[in-house]
Amino acid sequence: MMSQRNRLSSILLLLSASFVVLQPSYVYAENERFIMISHAPDSDPWWNTVKNAVKEAGDIMGVEVLYRNPASGDLADMARIVEQSVASNPDGLIVTIADFDVLKKPLEKALRKKIPLITINSGTHQQSQALGALLHIGQPEYQAGYGAGQKAKQAGVSHFVCVNHYITNPSSVERCQGYADALGIKLGNSMIDSSQDPTHIEKKVQAYLRRHPATNGILTLGPTSATPVIRLLDKIRLAGKIHFSTFDLSDEITHAIEQGSIAFSVDQQPYLQGYMPVVMLALYKRYGIIPANDMDSGPAFIDKNNVNSVITLSGTVR
Incomplete structure (x- = not known):
């Protein structure tokens, strides 16, 4: 005959098994596609760290992220890229506010289409809110x-x-x-x-x-x-x-x-500016989860006292 202790253990095992079965699976829509648009010209090596972060976040979250930028850094060209990207109906946009006045009109179209937007890097929190973004990730x-x-x-x-x-x-x-x-x-x-x-x-x-x-x-x-x-x-x-x-x-x-x-x-810890918006857009699209506050990725100061901690990471994640 089963003892009380054995009976309790069996019940706990059954409950544990049930808990595992009832846990929500990792759900996301097939072919999710985000677009990141920066103002950076092709010649600026600083953005390599952002691109590394975007790729890693996209791989981890199981989403395609396309990085686009004006080759020469021309802001009118950037605005055209934003318009083209909005027209392609992506699942989310990540944009630098290089010039609020130049980008306001094309980003208004994204807002009307209800395309989730996160702003990064350039611009202010106030400008991000005025554009209807979910949040801003960058350095004041x-x-x-x-x-x-x-x-x-x-x-x-x-x-x-x-x-x-x-x-x-x-x-x-x-x-x-x-x-x-x-x-x-x-x-x-x-x-x-x-x-x-x-x-x-x-x-x-x-x-x-x-x-x-x-x-x-x-x-x-x-x-x-x-x-x-x-x-x-x-x-x-x-x-x-x-x-x-x-x-x-x-x-x-x-x-x-x-x-x-x-x-x-x-x-300004650019890796955060590439990684976090991809993760946050994915969470928002899948579960409606988004932080209540913007994120200041910097400033952090690197000098002789702490340079050794970042020197091997320069150009990759720092």
Whole structure:
């Protein structure tokens, strides 16, 4: 005859088996398709980390994610890509708000079609809400620039140049403005439109330093402008003698931090900007689940004290 203890064990086993059977399976619609559209030109290596994150998230969530961008970084071209993408009726859109006014009209069509939208990288939380996005994932650029400026002020920077390689993107100006405000200096001519050509950047910064010999601080806005400035400071023997900070990471930037020619980098953790929107769109489409708040992916500051923790990950997940 079965004892009370054995009877209880049998009941618990049956309940456990029933629980496993009743658990909801991993459900998703076949052929789910998301499109990510960035403002980045093909020449910008920073976006490789975002692309890596998109691919991994797409594989894990079982969804196709197409990455599209204007080859030259032209914002009118980006707006056309958004219109084409909306017309293809994807299951979700991920878009950078490179210019709110340029992108507002094509994204209104996505809202009317009830295509779920998550904004990333450029733009503000307020702009994201105005576009009808579910949420925004990115770095508050003015605050990030302000934080960089505070560090520069502590280091004694009193005259600076902000090397802006993508001046048509309002977020880039916010970085320079925040930096200037933290230093208590008017931005004015301290921000230069450097273009994206490495040789031109190097020449333009060198010319600025010749005209403004009191400059003791340089801020670049990413690898596109940072790499030529690293080369320039080596050539004119100012590496490590002038306070040099930058946004974002690359092999060249992490090496320069390690060597002491760059004081720090402002890392907006781009992997989060690629990975999280794919996961969140998938959860929203399948279960109606979405975080109640936006996500600030940065700023995080990388300097000599912590560069070794990211140096082997540069260009892949950092």
